[in-house]
Amino acid sequence: MPKPKSLVSGGDSTFRRRLLIGLGVLLVVGLLAGLLARLAGGGHTDHPAPSPSSSVRSTPSATASARPSTAATAAGATVARPPHTSSPTDFAAAFATTLWSYDSRRVTQQNFLSGLRLWFTSESQYADGDSVAGQVPDPVLWSRMRDTGQTSTASGATAHVPDAYTKAIAQNPGALTQAYIYAVTVTAKVNIAWDGGGRGAEDRAVTLAIQCRPGSDCALAAVAPTVYP
Structure with missing residues:
Protein backbone atom coordinates (compact mmCIF):
# COMPACT_ATOMS: atom_id res chain seq x y z
CA MET A 1 0.00 0.00 0.00
CA PRO A 2 1.36 3.46 -0.76
CA LYS A 3 2.64 5.34 2.24
CA PRO A 4 0.87 8.67 2.89
CA LYS A 5 3.09 11.65 2.33
CA SER A 6 4.17 13.84 5.18
CA LEU A 7 1.63 16.47 6.18
CA VAL A 8 4.36 18.96 6.97
CA SER A 9 7.31 19.47 4.69
CA GLY A 10 10.71 20.89 5.59
CA GLY A 11 12.36 21.01 8.98
CA ASP A 12 14.94 18.78 10.52
CA SER A 13 13.77 15.17 10.14
CA THR A 14 16.50 13.99 12.48
CA PHE A 15 15.21 16.30 15.20
CA ARG A 16 11.65 15.03 14.67
CA ARG A 17 12.75 11.44 15.04
CA ARG A 18 14.57 12.29 18.26
CA LEU A 19 11.47 14.07 19.56
CA LEU A 20 9.33 10.99 18.96
CA ILE A 21 11.92 8.72 20.51
CA GLY A 22 11.94 10.95 23.58
CA LEU A 23 8.15 10.87 23.82
CA GLY A 24 8.25 7.12 23.40
CA VAL A 25 10.02 6.69 26.74
CA LEU A 26 7.80 8.95 28.81
CA LEU A 27 7.06 6.15 31.26
CA VAL A 28 10.71 6.12 32.28
CA VAL A 29 11.01 9.34 34.21
CA GLY A 30 14.79 9.42 34.10
CA LEU A 31 14.92 9.15 30.30
CA LEU A 32 12.22 11.79 29.90
CA ALA A 33 14.15 14.10 32.18
CA GLY A 34 17.13 13.65 29.88
CA LEU A 35 15.00 14.59 26.86
CA LEU A 36 13.74 17.70 28.59
CA ALA A 37 17.28 18.65 29.54
CA ARG A 38 18.35 18.36 25.89
CA LEU A 39 15.43 20.54 24.79
CA ALA A 40 16.37 23.13 27.39
CA GLY A 41 19.97 23.11 26.28
CA GLY A 42 19.16 23.38 22.58
CA GLY A 43 18.61 27.10 22.55
CA HIS A 44 17.92 30.23 24.56
CA THR A 45 14.50 31.51 25.51
CA ASP A 46 13.41 34.76 27.10
CA HIS A 47 10.25 33.20 28.56
CA PRO A 48 10.31 32.50 32.30
CA ALA A 49 10.11 28.88 33.39
CA PRO A 50 6.45 27.94 33.92
CA SER A 51 5.21 26.73 37.27
CA PRO A 52 4.45 23.00 37.13
CA SER A 53 1.32 23.56 39.18
CA SER A 54 -0.10 25.95 36.60
CA SER A 55 1.26 24.76 33.26
CA VAL A 56 1.21 20.99 33.88
CA ARG A 57 -1.34 20.04 36.49
CA SER A 58 -0.60 17.13 38.79
CA THR A 59 -4.01 15.56 38.20
CA PRO A 60 -4.99 16.97 34.83
CA SER A 61 -8.17 15.79 33.15
CA ALA A 62 -10.09 17.60 30.47
CA THR A 63 -12.93 17.05 28.08
CA ALA A 64 -13.03 18.59 24.63
CA SER A 65 -14.39 21.85 26.01
CA ALA A 66 -12.43 23.75 23.38
CA ARG A 67 -14.46 22.55 20.44
CA PRO A 68 -13.01 22.67 16.93
CA SER A 69 -14.75 25.06 14.60
CA THR A 70 -17.65 23.44 12.79
CA ALA A 71 -18.41 26.34 10.46
CA ALA A 72 -16.67 24.61 7.58
CA THR A 73 -17.85 21.07 8.28
CA ALA A 74 -21.36 21.18 6.81
CA ALA A 75 -22.32 17.83 5.29
CA GLY A 76 -18.95 16.45 6.36
CA ALA A 77 -17.34 18.06 3.32
CA THR A 78 -14.28 19.36 5.13
CA VAL A 79 -12.32 18.78 8.31
CA ALA A 80 -12.93 20.70 11.52
CA ARG A 81 -10.61 23.64 12.16
CA PRO A 82 -8.44 23.81 15.29
CA PRO A 83 -9.87 25.62 18.31
CA HIS A 84 -8.42 28.77 19.83
CA THR A 85 -7.16 27.57 23.21
CA SER A 86 -4.05 27.75 25.38
CA SER A 87 -4.91 24.48 27.15
CA PRO A 88 -2.90 21.47 25.90
CA THR A 89 -5.49 19.02 27.21
CA ASP A 90 -8.43 20.81 25.58
CA PHE A 91 -6.54 21.07 22.30
CA ALA A 92 -5.52 17.40 22.39
CA ALA A 93 -9.08 16.25 23.06
CA ALA A 94 -10.37 18.36 20.18
CA PHE A 95 -7.72 17.05 17.78
CA ALA A 96 -8.29 13.40 18.68
CA THR A 97 -12.03 13.88 18.16
CA THR A 98 -11.31 15.29 14.70
CA LEU A 99 -8.79 12.56 13.86
CA TRP A 100 -11.30 9.83 14.70
CA SER A 101 -14.34 11.46 13.10
CA TYR A 102 -14.89 11.34 9.33
CA ASP A 103 -17.38 10.47 6.63
CA SER A 104 -15.55 8.58 3.88
CA ARG A 105 -18.45 9.22 1.50
CA ARG A 106 -18.05 12.99 1.59
CA VAL A 107 -14.36 13.67 2.10
CA THR A 108 -11.40 12.15 0.28
CA GLN A 109 -8.40 10.76 2.08
CA GLN A 110 -6.23 13.53 0.63
CA ASN A 111 -8.62 16.26 1.76
CA PHE A 112 -8.85 14.73 5.21
CA LEU A 113 -5.07 14.80 5.56
CA SER A 114 -4.99 18.37 4.23
CA GLY A 115 -7.49 19.39 6.90
CA LEU A 116 -5.40 17.81 9.64
CA ARG A 117 -2.39 19.77 8.39
CA LEU A 118 -4.05 22.96 9.66
CA TRP A 119 -3.67 21.72 13.23
CA PHE A 120 0.14 21.60 13.08
CA THR A 121 2.54 24.06 14.62
CA SER A 122 4.13 26.43 12.13
CA GLU A 123 7.52 25.59 13.65
CA SER A 124 8.52 22.90 11.17
CA GLN A 125 11.41 21.61 13.28
CA TYR A 126 8.84 20.27 15.77
CA ALA A 127 6.07 19.16 13.36
CA ASP A 128 6.01 15.49 12.35
CA GLY A 129 3.35 15.01 9.69
CA ASP A 130 4.22 11.36 9.09
CA SER A 131 3.24 10.47 12.64
CA VAL A 132 -0.30 11.72 11.98
CA ALA A 133 -0.54 10.36 8.43
CA GLY A 134 0.19 6.94 9.90
CA GLN A 135 -3.03 7.21 11.94
CA VAL A 136 -5.19 7.74 8.83
CA PRO A 137 -6.33 4.89 6.52
CA ASP A 138 -4.22 4.83 3.36
CA PRO A 139 -5.81 5.77 0.00
CA VAL A 140 -6.61 2.17 -0.98
CA LEU A 141 -8.32 1.38 2.32
CA TRP A 142 -10.11 4.73 2.27
CA SER A 143 -11.50 3.89 -1.17
CA ARG A 144 -12.85 0.60 0.15
CA MET A 145 -14.37 2.39 3.12
CA ARG A 146 -16.05 4.82 0.77
CA ASP A 147 -17.49 1.93 -1.26
CA THR A 148 -19.17 0.62 1.89
CA GLY A 149 -20.24 4.08 3.10
CA GLN A 150 -18.19 3.94 6.29
CA THR A 151 -18.39 6.76 8.81
CA SER A 152 -16.63 7.22 12.12
CA THR A 153 -17.64 9.42 15.05
CA ALA A 154 -15.64 10.00 18.22
CA SER A 155 -17.36 11.10 21.41
CA GLY A 156 -16.61 11.64 25.08
CA ALA A 157 -12.96 12.52 24.57
CA THR A 158 -11.00 13.07 27.79
CA ALA A 159 -7.38 14.15 28.03
CA HIS A 160 -4.68 14.16 30.69
CA VAL A 161 -0.96 14.76 31.01
CA PRO A 162 0.77 11.47 31.95
CA ASP A 163 2.16 11.32 35.47
CA ALA A 164 5.66 10.57 34.19
CA TYR A 165 5.70 13.81 32.21
CA THR A 166 4.31 15.83 35.11
CA LYS A 167 6.94 14.46 37.50
CA ALA A 168 9.77 15.12 35.06
CA ILE A 169 8.65 18.71 34.53
CA ALA A 170 8.32 19.23 38.29
CA GLN A 171 11.91 18.07 38.73
CA ASN A 172 13.21 20.34 35.97
CA PRO A 173 10.60 23.00 35.05
CA GLY A 174 13.07 25.03 33.01
CA ALA A 175 13.40 22.17 30.53
CA LEU A 176 9.95 22.97 29.10
CA THR A 177 10.85 26.45 27.91
CA GLN A 178 12.71 25.47 24.74
CA ALA A 179 9.80 24.08 22.75
CA TYR A 180 6.84 24.28 25.17
CA ILE A 181 5.71 20.82 24.09
CA TYR A 182 3.42 18.82 26.37
CA ALA A 183 2.62 15.11 26.21
CA VAL A 184 -1.15 14.57 26.44
CA THR A 185 -2.99 11.23 26.35
CA VAL A 186 -6.55 11.23 24.98
CA THR A 187 -9.18 8.51 25.25
CA ALA A 188 -12.57 8.41 23.50
CA LYS A 189 -15.36 6.15 22.32
CA ALA A 222 3.23 14.96 16.63
CA VAL A 223 1.50 11.73 17.55
CA ALA A 224 3.69 9.85 20.01
CA PRO A 225 4.38 6.20 19.18
CA THR A 226 3.13 4.89 22.55
CA VAL A 227 0.08 5.51 24.74
CA TYR A 228 0.74 6.19 28.39
CA PRO A 229 -1.46 5.94 31.51
Whole structure:
Protein backbone atom coordinates (compact mmCIF):
# COMPACT_ATOMS: atom_id res chain seq x y z
CA MET A 1 0.00 0.00 0.00
CA PRO A 2 1.36 3.46 -0.76
CA LYS A 3 2.64 5.34 2.24
CA PRO A 4 0.87 8.67 2.89
CA LYS A 5 3.09 11.65 2.33
CA SER A 6 4.17 13.84 5.18
CA LEU A 7 1.63 16.47 6.18
CA VAL A 8 4.36 18.96 6.97
CA SER A 9 7.31 19.47 4.69
CA GLY A 10 10.71 20.89 5.59
CA GLY A 11 12.36 21.01 8.98
CA ASP A 12 14.94 18.78 10.52
CA SER A 13 13.77 15.17 10.14
CA THR A 14 16.50 13.99 12.48
CA PHE A 15 15.21 16.30 15.20
CA ARG A 16 11.65 15.03 14.67
CA ARG A 17 12.75 11.44 15.04
CA ARG A 18 14.57 12.29 18.26
CA LEU A 19 11.47 14.07 19.56
CA LEU A 20 9.33 10.99 18.96
CA ILE A 21 11.92 8.72 20.51
CA GLY A 22 11.94 10.95 23.58
CA LEU A 23 8.15 10.87 23.82
CA GLY A 24 8.25 7.12 23.40
CA VAL A 25 10.02 6.69 26.74
CA LEU A 26 7.80 8.95 28.81
CA LEU A 27 7.06 6.15 31.26
CA VAL A 28 10.71 6.12 32.28
CA VAL A 29 11.01 9.34 34.21
CA GLY A 30 14.79 9.42 34.10
CA LEU A 31 14.92 9.15 30.30
CA LEU A 32 12.22 11.79 29.90
CA ALA A 33 14.15 14.10 32.18
CA GLY A 34 17.13 13.65 29.88
CA LEU A 35 15.00 14.59 26.86
CA LEU A 36 13.74 17.70 28.59
CA ALA A 37 17.28 18.65 29.54
CA ARG A 38 18.35 18.36 25.89
CA LEU A 39 15.43 20.54 24.79
CA ALA A 40 16.37 23.13 27.39
CA GLY A 41 19.97 23.11 26.28
CA GLY A 42 19.16 23.38 22.58
CA GLY A 43 18.61 27.10 22.55
CA HIS A 44 17.92 30.23 24.56
CA THR A 45 14.50 31.51 25.51
CA ASP A 46 13.41 34.76 27.10
CA HIS A 47 10.25 33.20 28.56
CA PRO A 48 10.31 32.50 32.30
CA ALA A 49 10.11 28.88 33.39
CA PRO A 50 6.45 27.94 33.92
CA SER A 51 5.21 26.73 37.27
CA PRO A 52 4.45 23.00 37.13
CA SER A 53 1.32 23.56 39.18
CA SER A 54 -0.10 25.95 36.60
CA SER A 55 1.26 24.76 33.26
CA VAL A 56 1.21 20.99 33.88
CA ARG A 57 -1.34 20.04 36.49
CA SER A 58 -0.60 17.13 38.79
CA THR A 59 -4.01 15.56 38.20
CA PRO A 60 -4.99 16.97 34.83
CA SER A 61 -8.17 15.79 33.15
CA ALA A 62 -10.09 17.60 30.47
CA THR A 63 -12.93 17.05 28.08
CA ALA A 64 -13.03 18.59 24.63
CA SER A 65 -14.39 21.85 26.01
CA ALA A 66 -12.43 23.75 23.38
CA ARG A 67 -14.46 22.55 20.44
CA PRO A 68 -13.01 22.67 16.93
CA SER A 69 -14.75 25.06 14.60
CA THR A 70 -17.65 23.44 12.79
CA ALA A 71 -18.41 26.34 10.46
CA ALA A 72 -16.67 24.61 7.58
CA THR A 73 -17.85 21.07 8.28
CA ALA A 74 -21.36 21.18 6.81
CA ALA A 75 -22.32 17.83 5.29
CA GLY A 76 -18.95 16.45 6.36
CA ALA A 77 -17.34 18.06 3.32
CA THR A 78 -14.28 19.36 5.13
CA VAL A 79 -12.32 18.78 8.31
CA ALA A 80 -12.93 20.70 11.52
CA ARG A 81 -10.61 23.64 12.16
CA PRO A 82 -8.44 23.81 15.29
CA PRO A 83 -9.87 25.62 18.31
CA HIS A 84 -8.42 28.77 19.83
CA THR A 85 -7.16 27.57 23.21
CA SER A 86 -4.05 27.75 25.38
CA SER A 87 -4.91 24.48 27.15
CA PRO A 88 -2.90 21.47 25.90
CA THR A 89 -5.49 19.02 27.21
CA ASP A 90 -8.43 20.81 25.58
CA PHE A 91 -6.54 21.07 22.30
CA ALA A 92 -5.52 17.40 22.39
CA ALA A 93 -9.08 16.25 23.06
CA ALA A 94 -10.37 18.36 20.18
CA PHE A 95 -7.72 17.05 17.78
CA ALA A 96 -8.29 13.40 18.68
CA THR A 97 -12.03 13.88 18.16
CA THR A 98 -11.31 15.29 14.70
CA LEU A 99 -8.79 12.56 13.86
CA TRP A 100 -11.30 9.83 14.70
CA SER A 101 -14.34 11.46 13.10
CA TYR A 102 -14.89 11.34 9.33
CA ASP A 103 -17.38 10.47 6.63
CA SER A 104 -15.55 8.58 3.88
CA ARG A 105 -18.45 9.22 1.50
CA ARG A 106 -18.05 12.99 1.59
CA VAL A 107 -14.36 13.67 2.10
CA THR A 108 -11.40 12.15 0.28
CA GLN A 109 -8.40 10.76 2.08
CA GLN A 110 -6.23 13.53 0.63
CA ASN A 111 -8.62 16.26 1.76
CA PHE A 112 -8.85 14.73 5.21
CA LEU A 113 -5.07 14.80 5.56
CA SER A 114 -4.99 18.37 4.23
CA GLY A 115 -7.49 19.39 6.90
CA LEU A 116 -5.40 17.81 9.64
CA ARG A 117 -2.39 19.77 8.39
CA LEU A 118 -4.05 22.96 9.66
CA TRP A 119 -3.67 21.72 13.23
CA PHE A 120 0.14 21.60 13.08
CA THR A 121 2.54 24.06 14.62
CA SER A 122 4.13 26.43 12.13
CA GLU A 123 7.52 25.59 13.65
CA SER A 124 8.52 22.90 11.17
CA GLN A 125 11.41 21.61 13.28
CA TYR A 126 8.84 20.27 15.77
CA ALA A 127 6.07 19.16 13.36
CA ASP A 128 6.01 15.49 12.35
CA GLY A 129 3.35 15.01 9.69
CA ASP A 130 4.22 11.36 9.09
CA SER A 131 3.24 10.47 12.64
CA VAL A 132 -0.30 11.72 11.98
CA ALA A 133 -0.54 10.36 8.43
CA GLY A 134 0.19 6.94 9.90
CA GLN A 135 -3.03 7.21 11.94
CA VAL A 136 -5.19 7.74 8.83
CA PRO A 137 -6.33 4.89 6.52
CA ASP A 138 -4.22 4.83 3.36
CA PRO A 139 -5.81 5.77 0.00
CA VAL A 140 -6.61 2.17 -0.98
CA LEU A 141 -8.32 1.38 2.32
CA TRP A 142 -10.11 4.73 2.27
CA SER A 143 -11.50 3.89 -1.17
CA ARG A 144 -12.85 0.60 0.15
CA MET A 145 -14.37 2.39 3.12
CA ARG A 146 -16.05 4.82 0.77
CA ASP A 147 -17.49 1.93 -1.26
CA THR A 148 -19.17 0.62 1.89
CA GLY A 149 -20.24 4.08 3.10
CA GLN A 150 -18.19 3.94 6.29
CA THR A 151 -18.39 6.76 8.81
CA SER A 152 -16.63 7.22 12.12
CA THR A 153 -17.64 9.42 15.05
CA ALA A 154 -15.64 10.00 18.22
CA SER A 155 -17.36 11.10 21.41
CA GLY A 156 -16.61 11.64 25.08
CA ALA A 157 -12.96 12.52 24.57
CA THR A 158 -11.00 13.07 27.79
CA ALA A 159 -7.38 14.15 28.03
CA HIS A 160 -4.68 14.16 30.69
CA VAL A 161 -0.96 14.76 31.01
CA PRO A 162 0.77 11.47 31.95
CA ASP A 163 2.16 11.32 35.47
CA ALA A 164 5.66 10.57 34.19
CA TYR A 165 5.70 13.81 32.21
CA THR A 166 4.31 15.83 35.11
CA LYS A 167 6.94 14.46 37.50
CA ALA A 168 9.77 15.12 35.06
CA ILE A 169 8.65 18.71 34.53
CA ALA A 170 8.32 19.23 38.29
CA GLN A 171 11.91 18.07 38.73
CA ASN A 172 13.21 20.34 35.97
CA PRO A 173 10.60 23.00 35.05
CA GLY A 174 13.07 25.03 33.01
CA ALA A 175 13.40 22.17 30.53
CA LEU A 176 9.95 22.97 29.10
CA THR A 177 10.85 26.45 27.91
CA GLN A 178 12.71 25.47 24.74
CA ALA A 179 9.80 24.08 22.75
CA TYR A 180 6.84 24.28 25.17
CA ILE A 181 5.71 20.82 24.09
CA TYR A 182 3.42 18.82 26.37
CA ALA A 183 2.62 15.11 26.21
CA VAL A 184 -1.15 14.57 26.44
CA THR A 185 -2.99 11.23 26.35
CA VAL A 186 -6.55 11.23 24.98
CA THR A 187 -9.18 8.51 25.25
CA ALA A 188 -12.57 8.41 23.50
CA LYS A 189 -15.36 6.15 22.32
CA VAL A 190 -15.39 5.69 18.53
CA ASN A 191 -18.55 4.55 16.77
CA ILE A 192 -18.23 3.19 13.23
CA ALA A 193 -21.13 2.61 10.83
CA TRP A 194 -21.41 1.41 7.24
CA ASP A 195 -24.07 0.65 4.63
CA GLY A 196 -26.67 -1.96 5.41
CA GLY A 197 -27.01 -1.04 9.06
CA GLY A 198 -23.60 -2.31 10.13
CA ARG A 199 -22.24 -0.77 13.31
CA GLY A 200 -19.37 -1.16 15.71
CA ALA A 201 -17.76 0.69 18.61
CA GLU A 202 -14.40 0.69 20.34
CA ASP A 203 -12.41 2.60 22.91
CA ARG A 204 -9.33 4.35 21.54
CA ALA A 205 -6.39 6.15 23.08
CA VAL A 206 -3.53 8.18 21.67
CA THR A 207 -0.71 10.27 23.12
CA LEU A 208 -0.05 13.59 21.39
CA ALA A 209 2.77 16.12 21.54
CA ILE A 210 1.08 19.52 21.86
CA GLN A 211 2.93 22.82 21.63
CA CYS A 212 1.48 25.65 23.72
CA ARG A 213 3.76 28.67 23.80
CA PRO A 214 2.83 31.46 26.23
CA GLY A 215 0.49 33.98 24.64
CA SER A 216 -0.26 31.72 21.65
CA ASP A 217 -2.87 29.16 20.70
CA CYS A 218 -1.84 25.55 21.08
CA ALA A 219 -0.84 23.53 18.01
CA LEU A 220 -0.02 19.92 17.20
CA ALA A 221 3.58 18.73 17.03
CA ALA A 222 3.23 14.96 16.63
CA VAL A 223 1.50 11.73 17.55
CA ALA A 224 3.69 9.85 20.01
CA PRO A 225 4.38 6.20 19.18
CA THR A 226 3.13 4.89 22.55
CA VAL A 227 0.08 5.51 24.74
CA TYR A 228 0.74 6.19 28.39
CA PRO A 229 -1.46 5.94 31.51
